[in-house]
Amino acid sequence: xxxxxxxxxxxxxxxxxxxxRRKLRAEQKAKVTQNKVKLSLKAKEKKQKIxxxxxxxxxxxxxxxxxxxxxxxxxxxxxxxxxxDEPKLAFVIRIxxxxxxxxxxxxxxxxxxxxxxxxGAFIKLNKATLTMLRIVDPYVAWGYPSLKTVHDLIxxxxxxxxxxxxxxxxxxxxxxxxxxKEDIICMEDLVHEIFSVGANFKKANNFLWPFKLSNPxxxxxxxxxxxxxxxxxxxxxxxxxxxxxxxx
Amino acid sequence: xxxLLNSLVVVEGGNMAARPLVTVYSDKNxxxxxxxxxPAVFRAPIRPDVVSFIHDQVSKNKRQPYAVSxxxxxxxxxxxxxxxxxxxxxxxxxxxxxxRSGQGAFGNMxxxxxxxxxxxxxxxxxxxVNVAQKRYAVCSAIAASGVPALVQARGHVVDKxxxxxxxxxxxxxxxxxxxxxxxxxxxxxxxxxxxxxYNSKKIRAGVGKRRNRRFKQKLxxxxxxxxxxxxxxxxxxxxxxxxxxxERLNLLKLAPGGHLGRLIVWTESAFNKLDSIFGTxxxxxxxxxxxxxPRAKMANPxxxxxxxxxxxxxxxxxxxxxxxxxxxxxxxPLKKTKLMVRLNPYAAVLKRAAILSQKKAQNVEHPNEKLIxxxxxxxxVARKAKTAKKTxxx
Numbered sequence: 285x286x287x288x289x290x291x292x293x294x295x296x297x298x299x300x301x302x303x304x305r306r307k308l309r310a311e312q313k314a315k316v317t318q319n320k321v322k323l324s325l326k327a328k329e330k331k332q333k334i335x336x337x338x339x340x341x342x343x344x345x346x347x348x349x350x351x352x353x354x355x356x357x358x359x360x361x362x363x364x365x366x367x368x369d370e371p372k373l374a375f376v377i378r379i380x381x382x383x384x385x386x387x388x389x390x391x392x393x394x395x396x397x398x399x400x401x402x403x404g405a406f407i408k409l410n411k412a413t414l415t416m417l418r419i420v421d422p423y424v425a426w427g428y429p430s431l432k433t434v435h436d437l438i439x440x441x442x443x444x445x446x447x448x449x450x451x452x453x454x455x456x457x458x459x460x461x462x463x464x465k466e467d468i469i470c471m472e473d474l475v476h477e478i479f480s481v482g483a484n485f486k487k488a489n490n491f492l493w494p495f496k497l498s499n500p501x502x503x504x505x506x507x508x509x510x511x512x513x514x515x516x517x518x519x520x521x522x523x524x525x526x527x528x529x530x531x532x
Numbered sequence: 533x534x535x536l537l538n539s540l541v542v543v544e545g546g547n548m549a550a551r552p553l554v555t556v557y558s559d560k561n562x563x564x565x566x567x568x569x570x571p572a573v574f575r576a577p578i579r580p581d582v583v584s585f586i587h588d589q590v591s592k593n594k595r596q597p598y599a600v601s602x603x604x605x606x607x608x609x610x611x612x613x614x615x616x617x618x619x620x621x622x623x624x625x626x627x628x629x630x631x632r633s634g635q636g637a638f639g640n641m642x643x644x645x646x647x648x649x650x651x652x653x654x655x656x657x658x659x660x661v662n663v664a665q666k667r668y669a670v671c672s673a674i675a676a677s678g679v680p681a682l683v684q685a686r687g688h689v690v691d692k693x694x695x696x697x698x699x700x701x702x703x704x705x706x707x708x709x710x711x712x713x714x715x716x717x718x719x720x721x722x723x724x725x726x727x728x729x730y731n732s733k734k735i736r737a738g739v740g741k742r743r744n745r746r747f748k749q750k751l752x753x754x755x756x757x758x759x760x761x762x763x764x765x766x767x768x769x770x771x772x773x774x775x776x777x778x779e780r781l782n783l784l785k786l787a788p789g790g791h792l793g794r795l796i797v798w799t800e801s802a803f804n805k806l807d808s809i810f811g812t813x814x815x816x817x818x819x820x821x822x823x824x825x826p827r828a829k830m831a832n833p834x835x836x837x838x839x840x841x842x843x844x845x846x847x848x849x850x851x852x853x854x855x856x857x858x859x860x861x862x863x864x865p866l867k868k869t870k871l872m873v874r875l876n877p878y879a880a881v882l883k884r885a886a887i888l889s890q891k892k893a894q895n896v897e898h899p900n901e902k903l904i905x906x907x908x909x910x911x912x913v914a915r916k917a918k919t920a921k922k923t924x925x926x
């Protein structure tokens with residue numbers, strides 16, 4: 285369509301295509317602002333939901349800790365022994381590099397997703413995994429992480445596996461898009477699922493890319509010896525938290 | 533030229549395949565009553581790549597072979613002296629008593645020796661070109677001659693020419709005197725193009741100047757006639773003018789140098805014959821067996837305009853925007869409170885509790901404590917009012 289200049293006094297007519305485009309743009313804009321309002325309301329609701337959940341988890345944890353403590357105190361008062369539950373969760377760090385590895389522990393480390401030195405991963409403890417850990421003992425340092433350790437690991441070093449890519453978790457939406465079906469919609473949900481080894485632990489754990497940790501601040505004692513011998517490898521139970529505090 | 537071609541599609545009026553009427557002009561450049569429908573050739577796709585290639589191939593066909601003599605450089609019985617004589621091992625001319633004896637021979641590096649890879653007459657001088665391709669090129673060239681922009685871009689002076697394509701009555705064909713031809717060209721405002729030719733006559737650069745190709749000049753218009761009743765002899769002495777019979781159109785003249793858009797002057801009978809020579813999009817050619825006009829790959833090549841058109845935008849699926857906003861650098865939420873609160877809103881509560889307990893233990897107050905308390909109480913009051921309103925409404 286050509287622009288027609290009719291007479292000198294009349295204004296030039298605006299081409300029809302431009303008018304159509306303007307109308308379309310205005311409609312699109314209106315839709316977008318409408319959508320924005322809707323989305324912001326949803327976001328507000330979600331925020332409140334997440335707040336409530338986080339509150340609940342904090343309360344739960346406090347209660348759990350106090351419960352363990354009270355059971356222990358009760359037992360000692362009665363002269364008995366309190367045997368707490370066997371730990372369900374372990375955090376395993378690969379201590380040794382990739383050269384000159386025996387094929388069996390090499391394969392097990394691959395299964396644990398520990399393909400690089402100072403890689404760490406959460407592992408659910410059962411007969412199977414415990415046997416596997418025994419196989420790779422000389423190559424890993426592992427133990428039972430506390431809530432604070434799990435929390436710090438996921439917040440600072442937590443990267444997600446999204447579409448086969450390693451994406452930092454900067455937004456709860458990243459968690460929700462992948463794990464929304466398992467009712468894990470925020471970081472706190474994720475931490476809770478991992479720490480308490482819930483029903484969807486496997487999915488939640490697999491969502492997390494293996495942690496890439498630094499070398500410990502202050503150094504290792506001796507990687508070639510077991511922890512009980514004064515070295516570093518093997519199961520160091522609760523003392524893993526101190527090590528991780530230096531590695532996160 | 534490509535920009536021009538693109539702009540052709542945005543021609544006012546739209547449909548490029550429409551065939552308007554072309555006025556026939558008298559030999560005195562007056563518009564006659566006769567109008568001829570534009571032949572379909574003028575709507576053939578204009579393909580500079582095809583024309584350039586075909587022109588390149590076809591221009592090789594008038595070449596005369598050249599080569600050096602077969603015996604050149606070998607008319608000696610030279611033989612190498614071999615090693616041990618403190619000279620290079622190149623074959624040397626035998627005998628004595630003359631300067632020539634002992635001189636190097638045969639090699640391309642030797643004086644009087646044979647050149648490297650002596651040129652041969654059996655070099656492949658000519659090129660076979662598919663007939664269909666040649667015809668395609670000619671159709672393109674004719675179509676391009678009908679676009680004033682392209683003709684001007686090629687360098688012709690056509691500001692005052694009445695119409696392009698320029699069709700003249702058959703009176704031209706019976707011109708016998710060059711004077712008549714010149715008068716016609718002047719009246720038709722084509723003389724400026726001829727002037728351009730006159731002004732462009734220069735001595736050729738290079739060795740051709742001493743090989744009977746001393747002068748070079750530009751090309752002017754082509755006269756395409758239907759019947760030669762004297763045209764050729766009338767026009768041939770005018771510099772720059774070429775003459776072509778409509779049934780024997782030459783690509784080398786229609787697109788000289790492989791460049792489209794030569795200025796063409798058609799006679800009425802020639803113009804009328806075009807539809808039967810090249811056919812139309814509805815009928816095959818009568819003269820060229822089995823030939824129909826080439827079709828363009830895209831009827832409307834203005835791709836940009838097309839994809840922005842309403843019809844296509846409505847039919848196309850929208851591109852989904854990335855729904856999750858992620859920052860480019862990963863920052864540590866354990867150290868950046870804003871990030872922490874974004875990820876876990878309850879963290880603000882925990883942090884405040886921690887700060888309060890720390891301050892209490894140190895018996896110190898937070899510098900902004902009063903302000904924070906005031907803000908909190910205000911917020912609490914506002915919340916209460918809101919809930920009261922809600923319950924009140926219910």
